[in-house]
Amino acid sequence: MAEKSLPVSAQPRIVIVGGGFGGIELAKRLKNKDVQVLMLDRHNYHTFQPLLYQVATGGLEADSIAFPLRKIFKGYKNFTFRVAEVQKVIPERKILETSIGDIKYDYLVLATGSDTNFFGQKEVEHYSMAMKTIPEALNLRSMILQNMEEALIEQDAHIKDSLMNFVVVGGGPTGVELSGALAELKMHVLPNDYPELDINNMDIYLIEGSPDLLGSMSATASRKAKDFLEEMGVTVLTNVRVLGYDGKQISLSSGQSIPSKNVLWSAGVKGSIIDGISPDMLVRGGRIRVDEFNKIPSLDCIYALGDVAAMVSDEYPNGHPGVAPAAIQQGKTLAKNLLKIINNQQPEPFKYNDKGSMATVGRNKAVVDIGKIRFQGVFAWFVWMFVHLMSLVGFRNKVVTFVNWVWSYFSFDRGTRLIIRRFSRESMTEDPLAK
Ligand SMILES: Cc1cc2nc3c(=O)[nH]c(=O)nc-3n(C[C@H](O)[C@H](O)[C@H](O)COP(=O)(O)OP(=O)(O)OC[C@H]3O[C@@H](n4cnc5c(N)ncnc54)[C@H](O)[C@@H]3O)c2cc1C
Numbered sequence: 149m150a151e152k153s154l155p156v157s158a159q160p161r162i163v164i165v166g167g168g169f170g171g172i173e174l175a176k177r178l179k180n181k182d183v184q185v186l187m188l189d190r191h192n193y194h195t196f197q198p199l200l201y202q203v204a205t206g207g208l209e210a211d212s213i214a215f216p217l218r219k220i221f222k223g224y225k226n227f228t229f230r231v232a233e234v235q236k237v238i239p240e241r242k243i244l245e246t247s248i249g250d251i252k253y254d255y256l257v258l259a260t261g262s263d264t265n266f267f268g269q270k271e272v273e274h275y276s277m278a279m280k281t282i283p284e285a286l287n288l289r290s291m292i293l294q295n296m297e298e299a300l301i302e303q304d305a306h307i308k309d310s311l312m313n314f315v316v317v318g319g320g321p322t323g324v325e326l327s328g329a330l331a332e333l334k335m336h337v338l339p340n341d342y343p344e345l346d347i348n349n350m351d352i353y354l355i356e357g358s359p360d361l362l363g364s365m366s367a368t369a370s371r372k373a374k375d376f377l378e379e380m381g382v383t384v385l386t387n388v389r390v391l392g393y394d395g396k397q398i399s400l401s402s403g404q405s406i407p408s409k410n411v412l413w414s415a416g417v418k419g420s421i422i423d424g425i426s427p428d429m430l431v432r433g434g435r436i437r438v439d440e441f442n443k444i445p446s447l448d449c450i451y452a453l454g455d456v457a458a459m460v461s462d463e464y465p466n467g468h469p470g471v472a473p474a475a476i477q478q479g480k481t482l483a484k485n486l487l488k489i490i491n492n493q494q495p496e497p498f499k500y501n502d503k504g505s506m507a508t509v510g511r512n513k514a515v516v517d518i519g520k521i522r523f524q525g526v527f528a529w530f531v532w533m534f535v536h537l538m539s540l541v542g543f544r545n546k547v548v549t550f551v552n553w554v555w556s557y558f559s560f561d562r563g564t565r566l567i568i569r570r571f572s573r574e575s576m577t578e579d580p581l582a583k
Contacts, residue, residue, distance in 0.1 A: 152249050155228055157184040160490055163244065163253035165234045165422070167194050167217040169472040170454030171259035172541075173479030179224050181487055186253075188232045188246060191281075192217055196540055198472070199549070200279050201322065204288040205329040206337070206565035207556060212548045214282055215541040234260075237424035239447045245423075255449045255486055258422070258436065259479070262455040262470060265416035265434070274573070275395035276411040279322065288412065289564075290571035292333075295409055296342055297567075310407035312350040315398050317390055318415030319356030320363065321507040324373050326412055327354040328509040331380035336560040352382045353406060357389045357415070362515065364469060365505055369515035372524040376509040390415070417470060419456040431458045432466055440497035442482045451486075453478040459498060468500050472539070477501060508532045511557070 160183050164171045167189040178185050196213040203210050221227045236245040237256065244251045264278035277288050292314075299311035316327040330352050339347045354361070354377060360370040361377075361384065374384050389401040399405045418434030429444060431437045435458035438444055442451045442459070454475030458467025468474040478498055485495035504518035506528065514528040523531075533553060540546050556562060 151251055154186065154230075154251070155184065157226075159184045159226070160254040161186060161252065162255045162257065162486060163188065163251060164257045164259055165189075165244070166259035166261055166454075166456075167191070167220075167229075168259060168261045168454060168475065170261075170475030170479040171257070172217075172220060173476045174257060174259065174453070174483050175221060175224075175227060177480055177483030178226070178486070180226055183226060183487070183490065185224075185227045186251070187217065187221075187227070187229045188234055188244075188251070189217060189229075190231065190233045192229075192231050193282075194220065194541055195282055196545075197280065198536055198539070200282070200285040201326045201329055203282065203285040203564075204279055204326070205292070205333055206289055206562040207329065208549060208552055209564050210282045210286055212545050212552065213540065215545060220541065234422050236422055237450065239424065239450060242449070253449075255490075256451065257442075257482065257486075258425075258450070258452040258456055259454050259475070260420040260422065260456045261475075262417040262435075263420045264413060265418040266413065267416060269390070269392070272390060272393045272411075272413065275393050276317070276413040278413050279326070280417075286568070287571045290567045290569065292330075292410065293565055293567050294571060296338065296345070300342060300345055306407060309349060310396055310409045312345070313353070313406060313408040314350070314410045314412065315353045315355060315406055315408045316412045316414065317355045318413065319354055319358075319361035319384070319386065320414060321505075322414040323354055323356070323412075324361055324377065324507050324509060326414060327352055327377060327382045328380060328513070331377070331382050332510050333562065334381065337562050337565065341565070351406075353408075354382055354384045355388050355390060355400065355415075356384070356386045359386050361386070362507055365507070365515065366517045366522050368522050369507070369517050369524065372515050373507060373509055376513040376515075376524075380510055380513075417455070419458075421456070431460060433458065435467055441485055441495045442478055442498060451482060453482055464500070469502075469505075471505070473503050474500060506532050506535065 162183050162185050164187045175185050193214040193216050199213045202208040233247040234244055266273035279285050295311045299308050302308040314330050316323045334350050361373050362370045377384055391399045393411050397405050397407050436452040438452050438457045438459050442453050444450045455470045481498045488495050506516040508514040512526045512529050514532040515524045516528040
């Protein structure tokens with residue numbers, strides 16, 4: 149298919165696939181330089197993934213954590229954006245196959261982020277819920293509320309149990325935050341909304357395959373997060389793996405089976421890879437191996453950054469952590485390097501500045517590790533809120549989120565528990581934007 153309605157320019161064209169943290173930073177740093185920048189994304193907005201769990205649990209509206217990509221780049225003279233699903237790269241011809249036709253590039257940057265990894269467990273993938281995108285978070289919100297509504301009218305005690313039991317799989321930051329938010333719903337919101345239900349029958353489980361929660365953080369953070377969750381009534385099962393899930397019952401390696409229609413999967417990620425990137429270019433976690441300049445070694449003029457890329461080194465044998473600062477910092481360095489490469493100068497190797505990590509469990513409960521400094525509890529929670537508020541894209545989003553948080557803090561309420569569109573598995577598989 150021929151290239152449609154793209155500006156013609158004598159400048160080299162840099163195509164960025166993905167308007168996530170990395171892609172945005174890269175495009176911003178190329179503002180009004182002597183290059184033509186074309187960004188492609190399947191959505192017309194940027195998603196602030198760290199707060200997806202609040203959308204899923206009725207704490208925030210989806211549009212508080214999304215921001216239109218066109219608005220970010222308003223006034224950029226050398227920038228074009230198109231909504232497009234990129235399907236394939238043909239490196240020999242320097243062409244991308246996309247849902248809006250073929251697109252030529254001089255330099256290509258893959259900033260496609262990551263997908264949920266179900267480790268080949270097809271049945272688990274079909275029946276459980278992932279949470280990497282806004283449509284998925286909204287599906288999750290609808291499912292939680294729909295199942296509570298169903299529990300209300302269900303006569304069979306076993307089915308009622310399965311509608312009210314929640315199993316979160318994966319004890320990383322997402323799993324910890326999600327199970328904490330569910331525990332808060334159970335404590336403060338659902339008893340008021342569903343007075344006819346015995347909310348004590350709602351059990352929340354967090355399943356983690358390794359010995360500790362928050363494996364990438366310090367032992368203190370990990371222990372404290374577990375204590376916080378247990379205080380909030382979450383059953384934390386470590387060293388336990390999921391063997392199967394048929395939509396009604398989840399079986400665990402401990403021999404236990406839990407009846408649940410609410411299994412939320414946050415146990416793994418893999419690089420979001422397009423066709424044309426061959427399996428031998430991938431490393432552990434399905435990420436694309438790149439050199440210290442973010443270039444894919446065997447391909448001319450093709451780069452990858454952020455979650456989809458793995459810059460393997462002695463210090464980071466699995467690549468840098470899949471977090472927003474790593475993607476942003478790579479975007480910043482790669483912008484400088486692409487300009488240098490175009491001008492036949494020597495690029496500079498990327499150096500990661502680890503700013504620490506944090507996770508929240510619930511009201512007044514968070515854990516923070518910054519280098520050797522570790523703290524937990526109320527102060528950590530305020531630090532977590534401040535950092536996330538400041539990182540949100542868009543002034544309006546910051547204000548709306550701040551007001552929501554203050555309101556929830558004093559009222560113990562969550563204002564957005566709406567079933568705007570009913571969730572059904574069929575709509576999820578049919579609609580590509582449900583991804
Ligand atoms: C639930 C959750 C919580 C998180 N919490 C934190 C946190 O607290 N702190 C932190 O630092 N990090 C957190 N992360 C990780 C962080 O969000 C990622 O590391 C970061 O988003 C990676 O940025 P990226 O630019 O590589 O990709 P992304 O931000 O994922 O962006 C990728 C973009 O590519 C687009 N895309 C993908 N494939 C295609 C295609 N084929 N065609 C067109 N477009 C495509 C997508 O639509 C998306 O816009 C969290 C992630 C999740 C899922």
